[in-house]
Amino acid sequence: MRFTRTKAIIATAGLALSLAACGDAGEESDGPDVEAAENASDNFDDGTRMKELADAGSIKIGVKFDQPGLGFKDAASDTPTGFDVEMAKQLAASLGIEGDGIEWVETISDNREPFLEDGTVDLVLASYSITDERRAVVGQAGPYLVTGQQLLVAADSDIADVADVKGEEVCSVTGSTSLDNIEAEGAKPVGFDTYSECVEKVLDGTVSAMSTDGTILAGYAAQNEGELKVVGDQFSEERIGVGYSKDSPEMCQWIVDTITEAYDSGKYEEAFNATLGPSGVEVPELPEMDACES
Numbered sequence: 001m002r003f004t005r006t007k008a009i010i011a012t013a014g015l016a017l018s019l020a021a022c023g024d025a026g027e028e029s030d031g032p033d034v035e036a037a038e039n040a041s042d043n044f045d046d047g048t049r050m051k052e053l054a055d056a057g058s059i060k061i062g063v064k065f066d067q068p069g070l071g072f073k074d075a076a077s078d079t080p081t082g083f084d085v086e087m088a089k090q091l092a093a094s095l096g097i098e099g100d101g102i103e104w105v106e107t108i109s110d111n112r113e114p115f116l117e118d119g120t121v122d123l124v125l126a127s128y129s130i131t132d133e134r135r136a137v138v139g140q141a142g143p144y145l146v147t148g149q150q151l152l153v154a155a156d157s158d159i160a161d162v163a164d165v166k167g168e169e170v171c172s173v174t175g176s177t178s179l180d181n182i183e184a185e186g187a188k189p190v191g192f193d194t195y196s197e198c199v200e201k202v203l204d205g206t207v208s209a210m211s212t213d214g215t216i217l218a219g220y221a222a223q224n225e226g227e228l229k230v231v232g233d234q235f236s237e238e239r240i241g242v243g244y245s246k247d248s249p250e251m252c253q254w255i256v257d258t259i260t261e262a263y264d265s266g267k268y269e270e271a272f273n274a275t276l277g278p279s280g281v282e283v284p285e286l287p288e289m290d291a292c293e294s
Helices: 012-021 049-056 083-094 109-118 177-184 195-203 214-223 251-264 269-277
Strands: 060-064 102-106 123-129 139-146 149-154 169-173 188-192 209-213 228-231 239-245
Touching: 049 251, 060 109, 083 102, 083 123, 083 188, 083 239, 083 251, 083 269, 109 123, 109 169, 123 149, 139 214, 139 251, 149 177, 149 195, 149 214, 169 177, 169 195, 177 188, 177 269, 188 195, 195 209, 195 214, 195 228, 209 214, 214 228, 239 251, 251 269
Parallel strands: 060 102, 060 123, 169 188, 169 209
Antiparallel strands: 123 239, 139 239, 149 209, 149 228
């Protein structure tokens, strides 16, 4: 089934300015209230992974812990915050699971597929770009957000666009599509395990720039106001989706239906406004979802 909606790419340059204006993007609210479905197990067929999880009353979800606005957790917090996290809560709630029933597992770009393959997590919502290569080894449903790759540079940098980093060292995280994209633009890609490491290398001048989805960069620019800035037009399209095990293909339509319901009910908008749009950034329309294999 394919849900027809106008696909909107977030205007991440404006998002960066708006987040910077509202202060530290890591200091987010806990998001809107999420009400778990009652008797959720009755909504799923026997033998499906959804029914198993609903019966168990628990789920393991992989998210980022170092991406303000999307998936962020500081040392003093028990639960991560961010738009990816809020979408994960909506999925868990449809299974009748909330609060202590969710185990949040820190997931970096390089272990998203392994975690799904070996059962470390049941779902991955971690700025997870949908690609054919990834779909060869895991399931990916969505997209629920579309963004584009940009550059994060020092506030006093002369770099203004991707053309300015040809031949320069530009970092991102190992295992991400961002490294391939920036190499295609003529830069020298440098991989790190986490985005936080990459940000530090930009701050100390080790590399000329960092590159990944503009939504991620906007959060770091806000955290380091006056020291970092987002520059340039988007030079890729990143379709962000939900990862699941290929052993459970029935999860795809459930994910699509649940996120679509969240959008139609206004919960998507509430989640976006509480995380990525605290200063009034316009909520994007839900992108057109890919059809699930029958």
